Amino acid sequence: MKRLSEWKFTSKEFAQIPEKFASGHRACAGCGPAIVLRLVMKATRGPTIATNATGCMEVVSTIYPYTAWNIPWIHTAFETAAANASGIESALKILKKKGRIKDEHVDVVAFAGDGGTFDIGFQALSGAVERGHDFLYVLYDNEAYMNTGIQRSGGTPHGAATTTSPAGKVIQGKAEHKKPIADIMVAHEMPYVATANIAYWKDLVVKARKGMEVNGPAFLHTFAPCPRGWRSETEKTVEIARLAVETCVFPLWEAEYGEYKLSPQSKVIALKPDRKKPVEIYLKTQRRFKHLFKPENKHILEKIQSEVDRRWQKLLKACEIA
């Protein structure tokens, strides 16, 4: 089993790694989460078992009797991705000890969307991390309950219109800011937490591999646009994801045992602040923010920008770049 430090690959070599999350699944055109799953599955280092929370990725990949999974995979419920991983990891450990299964390391990877992570699955996630199970938890964040038809979650950003936080006559989309889920996971003093983005695929796969290699729980927060829910163009998914990093809406970093470190894509902006793009450029690509561009909603745009700036400064401080 190669260590991460020995894992060198060219784009061509990476493309040739056999797909464990195969094509033929029924995700929409331009689906960000499907890209996350494909990349993470290509980053596996050996025998792997995957589990999914209920959500788009579970639904599109396993319509019985078909499956997109070339590895063992299980789904139980919405709020259970981390609990699923806990049970699998515990069983593997003891069955190996008793000699009932092959004596080899098996990685356990759990996937869940923002609803299954920020909201309904948070307790199970926090518990699994506290118990120290050895697994990688991959959050594919498309910022709303997309599988049920675009409802707001704890991961939905301020101002975004969803079907349960619509832009109406008196309320202009979601009134609250996004929960800083990755920071909350860092506060668990866990071995590894990182943010990643489908626009920077090499960074994403290296972080995924790192998450598998650390001994204990790892949390990977991936940013994954949803054209249906974001009312964005399907061919712009990756471009929009990149803008989220360039505007510091979704900075890239990693934290080992609570020690924050900016990833190169965000560090460039930290060192050369003039490269930091205004949030409006990002918001304009998505019609879920369309109402914010009415003259009377200017203050909301300003509020979003100031919150992005505040969190960015806080991150820089945590990374000791001030």
Add this chain to the structure above:
Amino acid sequence: MAKVEQKTVPLNGDAAVAYAAKQCDVDVVAAYPITPQTIIVEKFSEYVADGEVDTAFVCVESEHTAMTCSITASATGARTFTATASAGLALMHEMLGVASGCRAPIVMAIANRALSAPINIHCDHSDSMAERDMGWIQIYAENSQEAYDSLIQAFKIAENLDVMLPTMVGLDGFVLSHTLENVNVLPDEAVKKFVGIRQVPQVMNHEGKLVPFKLDPENPLTIGPLDLHDYYFEHKRQQEEAMRNALDVIKEVHDEYAEQSGRSYGNGLVEAYRLDDAEIAVVCIGSTAGTVKTVVDELRENGIKAGLLRIRSFRPLPVKDIVSNLSGKKAITVLDRACSFGGNGGPLFHEIRHAVYDLSDRPKLVNRIYGLGGRDMPPDLIDGIYKELQTIAKTGQIKDTVQFIGLRE
């Protein structure tokens, strides 16, 4: 006569269950404390801490996760045990259906306790009766000895390849869970041999290949997929088939165990007590049967033909055994320690009255709901039930079909 020499240990019901689980070489225990089940988790933790078991003990943050961990550990091929009660079982509700739907042969002990509100920690059957339709086998014990015996049997029933269904063993909260009793225990080796090592069936994967039904990197399988109108119904039908198979398996496992231990409980599905020539009978579940037996003995001494039918397996429901045992009786009282609010009687009453409906000489049936929230069921109350049955048998007249007994009205 028992084939195996046993020792007598003073154990309460919970400790007896934990002792049985320890002897069954369980691979994974994921559990959470709740009264009156907590002793099971505590005892098992001691076994783990003292190195007496080879078990991955996952001390989870909720019962919901206890059940979820049990499901995926079971799907990985592990023998899995957990325990809960009342609100804990209610919190598991969603996952109970997933466990049976994923055909995970988990064994779970339930120290039966009332549901909130108002909050009450004492015995009734509201918790497990509310899970009646979740696809779990439900076996209820009369005493701690039976709780011990049933738990061992449960692994062999649940893991039977023709069954593959999760199984719960109910023991009455406090009445059994916290009451010291002399329990005869089998030697470790005898139990280990009896339950054996868990086997998994072969199933067809998406490529049409036969593979072991578990999460195995060498034979990838997708478990718990999206299953729509074209296949879901067939999968549910298979669960019903497994329940039907369980009727025979419960009896077989019970008989095999009886041969080893010298202890039997009717035919494993129901236990008839002085019922053959009885004219009047009580039907009940759990520890109350012990008190009913004492009353029956007294009545018999006075020449009254009274009997008892105890339902040991509530799911699957042994309809044939119920019908054959109750055929020819004049009057029957079904005792329910749970209430179906707004319904026509308690859950056991529904089943029993339904089962005997097709008898040409069907008995007169009444339902008495008793003991909610741990309210005592003393012998004189049971005596009153038999007195009323004598009147019903004589007159053929029923005043109230469903009544609450032993409370202020």
